[in-house]
Ligand SMILES: *[C@@H]1O[C@H](CO)[C@@H](O)[C@H](O)[C@H]1NC(C)=O
Ligand SMILES: *[C@@H]1O[C@H](CO)[C@@H](O)[C@H](O)[C@H]1NC(C)=O
């Protein structure tokens with residue numbers, strides 16, 4: 439094998455490696471923004487081939503990230519737009535931390551998301567209308583944050599046309615009052631849209 443071929447091969451492998459770890463890069467971009475007093479993200483090493491061996495991350499058989507499990511982890515800092523690049527993500531479990539800032543509109547790109555659990559944090563701003571794209575979503579628990587504004591109609595429609603079964607938005611700063619225990623579909627859904635603080 440000529441040295442040119444070898445150089446090409448090494449280059450091609452490098453490209454493949456970089457592409458394969460783009461999800462690692464997205465997660466690492468998040469880590470750099472977080473304060474992590476308990477070092478729960480210590481294993482998040484971006485030089486590894488993919489993030490599948492990192493603690494609190496689960497991948498599918500194709501090494502794509504399907505779960506992020508960081509509930510009760512003592513984290514503070516924001517959610518980042520890069521999370522929207524985790525195309526195969528099904529569970530985003532980041533409840534009971536001290537996350538602040540807004541919910542990135544890019545979360546609406548996570549078309550396979552089943553569970554969005556961000557309750558018990560300090561998130562503010564409004565719920566992005568893009569979350570109405572999350573047709574696979576079963577659970578949306580945003581309760582006990584500092585969210586405000588109106589709940590977008592697109593998100594409410596997920597109850598009727600999507601798979602949303604539990605939506606808890608209570609204990610936030612939403613404007614106006616909402617329908618508690620809405621049962622809009624006639625399906626056996628448990629939907630909790632409780633009154634905001636009056
Ligand atoms: C990931 O997301 C960010 C922000 O949405 C974007 O700028 C970036 O290009 C994305 N990276 C990849 C590898 O898709
Ligand atoms: C909904 O959120 C409130 C406030 O955080 C909580 O007290 C309640 O237990 C939650 N209900 C369900 C069914 O998760």
Ligand SMILES: *[C@@H]1O[C@H](CO)[C@@H](O)[C@H](O)[C@H]1NC(C)=O
Nearest residue numbers: 538560562563584585586611
């Ligand atoms: C909650 O949001 C309001 C604005 O909507 C802001 O004034 C207040 O400081 C926030 N509180 C916390 C604890 O982040």
Ligand SMILES: *[C@@H]1O[C@H](CO)[C@@H](O)[C@H](O)[C@H]1NC(C)=O
Nearest residue numbers: 621623624625626627628629
């Ligand atoms: C929703 O409404 C339907 C019919 O109106 C009823 O059969 C069903 O039990 C209700 N589900 C809940 C959880 O209340």
